[in-house]
Amino acid sequence: MIIKNAKIVVENKIIENGWLEIENKFIKSINEGKTNLEGIDLEGNWLLPGFIDCHVHGGYGYDFENGTISAFENFSKNVSKEGITSYVQASVTNSKENNIKYLKEFSTFIENQNSGSKCLGIHMEGPFISKEKKGAHEVSLLTNPDIAYLKELVKASKDNVRIVTYAADLQDGSFTKYLLENNILPSVGHTNMSFAQCERDYQIGFRHVTHLFNGMSGVSQYEPGLATFSLYKDDILCEVITDGIHIEKDTLKLIYKIKGADNICIITDAMNAKGLDDGEYKLGNLEVIKKGMKVFLKESGVLAGAGATYDFNVRVMLEANPEIKMTDLIKMTSINIAKQLKIFDKRGSIEKNKFADLVVLNKNLEVLKTFVEGERVYEK
Template structure:
């Protein structure tokens, strides 16, 4: 496959030209025009495929569907958002329910590796969000099911998931440091969130290796001159990567500007935190076992009106953050792809556009609307005026 006449956003520069894809990988990146057969992108952007490390679901599917065929449906749909890789997040469930869900998820992950499907986004593993969180900052988690961080329970679920839990959100002040140390030792990303801890409390776990914060400002202690909270810790530590729900609902524009100014593009990860109602009509849904209502891109608990996950797509969040800040495109792709690829230790394979890396790409128009998504060399979504795959194949046939 050859994609030409595009603005290719590399890590630190933008090239107007074309790229060639062969055997799942980027074979060549060239400036200028070419007479070779290929898909004409008409000056659109070529960005690295988006990586969402905190998404519960969408399109009628979430982790609590508990069925590997439903996990498959989700993987087939997120390409329309520009997502090529993701971590699927669970919410707080009963022990027995989690046993079932993580077993099904493990089967899905095994099947994904065996089939090597090039028509869908790739799930990299699970993000366990709950039950190890603070009841006072529970958000849309069922309080009676919450527990203090428990290594034995985590090991149990990770075993069921065939060791595919890649990240855990937890209230670090509800453990003595041993849970954090266990995560670090197991190469599971410790993500601090849903806690009322102080910035000073954070120092112990930061020293142990906790360098990720779940959806900054949401579900945590904030900025208080007498009791600075976790949000402050996330802002002042240069080596901490912070998740940002940039849907325009969870965070106001002034807060997005503050985060960008304090953290810079290297330590921000745009996420969705989306739940199963993403991509579906407004109405009543369930987040775990909690009734919620979706209105536009806002999802709230029916019982209290509190925000309950999100209904926005990844590309919407990208547009919102970009239009708020107007940052360089080379900064934007760090926040959508490269930063989390580095954290997941897969940046040698994906997360940026470079020769020999996997061809994980999203094509966007000048308004940052997704036109086409390519995952490991396969077109998994397209919105081009003419069918890109057919155009390319017909050109190749006529040439032969």
């Protein structure tokens, strides 16, 4: 297959007018200039590596807690509208019994998935988080990080747990070590830990933080916490919900200035009402209201997961930081997280012999087409 007349964003370079050759799911060649070969004409629109969302609970009426293969499949088909070509699906805090049930179904889905966006595994966000920073997680089900418990979950998932969000202050460092030794990404978050407490696990090796600023001890001159630590350390990759709701645009400017394009990964943290009409929905057992891109608890008005799409978050990030070059944008949407998840040899950039995971955007950065492993899975 040929994709031509594209403005191609490769790592560190823009090819103003070029074409791609795709064969058996992979990028066979990347070429400058025009071609007379038959192919899909992008008419000068952008061609970027597909977006990778490492923290998304669901959308379009589906989420991890539906716990069925058909729900997982439907989500994977729908999410490609946002330019997402691969994602790590996040859980919320559940009982052990329910988690094991959902993970078993999920592992069957993962093993057999053959259409839509590619699910890379599961992001366990809870139950190993703190009561003080629980967000919209159910407090009675929270527990300290526990290796034996985690092992049961990993086993039920058939080794498909890729990321675990946890409160690092509620363990002695052994949990962090266990994650690293077992090729699971430790993501510190939903914790009230102090700056000083972060250092031990940083020395052990954590380099990833769950939704910077949200669900963590913040930036205070008196009580520096995880947010301060994450901004201070150059090599911590921060998940950022760039919807302008969870983080105001002016704060997005500050984050970009401090962390730069190399240490941010844009996420949605979206829940099941994403992509649906405004109205009342459920997040686990909690009643929530979706209004525009915002989702909040009916009772208290507290934000409860997110309702924005990935492409929306990309546009907001660029509105807040218009100086961002497209070669830097793709670091935050694809490259950084692919490296972090150790899949950069196969995905995350437009490069020869990588999977043809691609998104086509118009000049307003709206998604026109999405390709996963060379197959067109979405067309506007």
